[in-house]
Amino acid sequence: MIDLRRLRVLRAVAYYGTVTAAAESLHLTASAASQQIRQLGRELDVRLLEPQGRRVRLTQAARGLLAHADAIEARWELAESELHALDGEPVGELRMAGFPSAMCRLLTPVAGALRAEYPRLDVRLREAEPADCYDLLFNGETDLAVVEASADAPARGDRRFEQQTLIEDPFDLVVPEDHPLAARTAVRLTEAAEERWIIGPPGVWSRQRVLAACSAAGFGPNVTHEACDFTVTGVMVSHGLGVALIPRLAQLSGVPSVRRLRITGTPCPSRTFLTVTRRGGTGSPAVRAALDVLRVRAKETVG
Missing domain, CATH: 1.10.10.10 (Winged helix-like DNA-binding domain superfamily/Winged helix DNA-binding domain)
Structure with a gap:
């Protein structure tokens, strides 16, 4: 043995x-x-x-x-x-991890809902970048993670993890409130082809998403400013420095004087959120309960 x-x-x-x-x-x-x-x-x-x-x-x-x-x-x-499912009701400790957008808009309210519904369930949250979430799962330090799908993450068929699509988070075009497009609720990406753009600097994941979307729409953006944080980007937009593509679930906390416009037509850029557990981990009553609440919350939030 x-x-x-x-x-x-x-x-x-x-x-x-x-x-x-x-x-x-x-x-x-x-x-x-x-x-x-x-x-x-x-x-x-x-x-x-x-x-x-x-x-x-x-x-x-x-x-x-x-x-x-x-x-x-x-x-x-x-x-x-x-073994934990014998009682049926979620009890014990449930550890969840996710990157900032997932933590703010999904995992934190889900944790509150689970605590209210299952008093014997001890929910623990941990903020972590997607690559770190896989490490935490592999090492047994978390039970459920919400990550953004990326090319350098473990493949969907990786036998160590169970990965399921949670939701598509579309990018919105964010413009100043006095912009000619601000009165609209939706625009085609090509309508912003002549604008000054604010995007992430080299090495930031969102930069390639924006450049790829603009290229698919048939233009190269006139990049005038670069910022990593979406709130910083929103502040720049509010001061008329340019327009930006920002995911719908990214919070623009305290940013005044901007408008989010839905992108229609093709391309319609988005990012994919995944739920990830260790292979076999979804049999836990606590994990199953969290996934159920998480799916409802995700649909409501993006909708």
């Missing part, structure tokens, strides 16, 4: 890419993590790590073992969920 804790070390090495990073996530020393994997290899009579320059990499045998390790982890998660 192999030690399942050693399988978790192997999974962590595959997830983080290095023994050092895996050890840190598991609160082990790198030498202790390496020793765990060597011992696992001896138990199975296979070699799991091989040198690659100054680093090591997983062998083919290790990659084959990982498929079984992920399946075992998912089955254990499901077993725990079924």
